[in-house]
Amino acid sequence: MHFPITRGIVFQKQVAAVKAVDGVSFSVARGETLGIVGESGCGKSTLARCVLRLLDPTGGKIVFDGHDITNLSRAEMRPVRREMMMVFQDPYASLNPRKRVGFTIAEPLEVNGIGTAAEQKRRVQELLEVVGLSPEHYNRFPHEFSGGQRQRIGVARALAVNPKLIVCDEPVSALDVSVQAQILNLLKDLQREFGLTYVFIAHDLNVVRHISDRVMVMYLGKVAELANDRELYTNPRHPYTGALMSAVPAPNPALARQRKPIVLQGDVPNPINPPDGCRFHPRCPRSREGLCDVDEPQLRELGADHFGACHLPLEHWPMSEEELKHPAEPSILTT
Template sequence: MSDVTGGGDVLVNIEDVYKHFPIKQGIVFQREVARVHAVDGVNLEVRRGETLGIVGETGCGKSTLARCITGLHPVTKGRIVFDGTDITELGRRQMKTFRRDVQMIFQDPYGSLNPRRRVGSIIGDPFTIHNIADGAERKKRVQELMELVGLNPEHFNRFPAEFSGGQRQRIGVARALALRPKLIVCDEPVSALDVSIQAQVINLLKDLQRELGLTYVFIAHDLSVVRHVSDRVAVMYLGRIAELSDGETLYERPRHPYTNALLSAASIADPDRAEKRERIVLFGDVPSPINPPSGCRFHPRCPKAQERCTVEEPVLSVTSGDPDNHITACHFPVEAGERLAEERATIEQQSTEPTLPSA
């Protein structure tokens, strides 16, 4: 395996991690008949103080990987080393200590908050669970957290139903910040919000990162959102990493055909550019993670696939001409001369416009 990081102070080291979910049949005597290959041999590093974006289509394994990082899912195989400690070997008591340093912001602000409990109790749960504060001290800390995320501290006694969607997600952020964790995993934290509210929550996360020195793993399927928050971006497809690079390099020069297709589908604020853009359409369905394809897992849908792709699994490596921190798992990556479909369409449109005579 090639280097997938390029240095830096590493907080989380994900080493050859697999997560398979068994499919069983039978009522009394169950037997395993198949496995869902949710995460299949992922190697990543998360550097202290950075935001690592993980993107891909629904079902690619990004949320499962996030839950493995936080210890919510035990890994099938591999190691996850957090700040020098292999969390896959921790017992129940040690895991409780680990959870103080790693927190999660969930996707649905409506489903992740108990509607029968008051906001002050929800945000204050970490203090109670870890025996850190109670009574007046706990109330004070809860109100400080609410103020930190832009909520009125006097509303600590209200129920979640009395808040908007964006405010509920701020409550989730406050709960995640309660114990001042070293790492926060954001599992599609803005996908359920309106576009205008998305920008507010993203700006809040960036401000908190600068102020508190936080490290984020930001999960999303929308590349346009990830671009604004991530220092590096990993693209996942069917349980594996397809491409990894710093944000600007990946957006300006994608090398994997799958990344190229995702970028052609990303939303654009400029309506004129969006109208001229040519979409790269991927034909066929995403293969089943129960029986993934041999060789490159993207080859059944890839416009550049050749016979080699069907039998030989590509390895994450640096393509000739790319910087060391830009790696791709592809036998036939997008060449430097190939532009995104959006750029090709713009050039073609310009070439058909009449040329005005010089004065």
């Protein structure tokens, strides 16, 4: 997904493009939770909106349940949209303050022509109970609820049409820690009950570890690493993933003393003009001149169901400062 940058008022001409998502490829199995992590601006939310066709991708292909939906028209997308829903990040901005909660949750049913008015009301009240709210809240306005309760309303709205896929775009980042746990447990319970598939986007690595089956790490619009949750958290192979893991506080003091924090230098490069070779190489402590700044690493298998895009992956974790800065010769050079 490239966003064009234009110049001119009357005759606009494209002069550059923001490469928000560039060459990202992954799959999600039915009933699975794929966590997506990365710092702000790496393309997580843009990727989510492309998956749901809220944005039309610049290139590539989106396949949902065996069907290519990349070029479907708005009318052709309508029956597909019933099967894919989204829980938005901000529980305060994602609900219309002028509409009652009952109308907000029932709107997907009305748009898709599901049930009579009485059946829709009964369905909304059932959903309110499912997400831990009272059916009596049907006629309340959003301002009468707390942040956690509003996010539960967002979850109820996403469940209204029995979707197969729910994209959760940082659904707990605006909530207190205790409320975060309630929402995460609710999502896991609903997944077991209804067989849901989640794409779960978050900044908090502990949150992603709690809910995800596999985790994908993104950096500047590309996939840096992809593995199951246990493998990624115990044996990160990409230096960027290692830097993220080293920033997570360890509850065990002995474990915390073993870890060497990886402090990245510099800032994230401009997505309008990303660096040649590996996009992470200007900040990578293991970067090697003539390799990382020339050849772009492709996503390759580094272990069983463990993929990374790095010429010089980490051998083990945690690493000493000497090992980190002086990597061994790469066993495989990916060009």
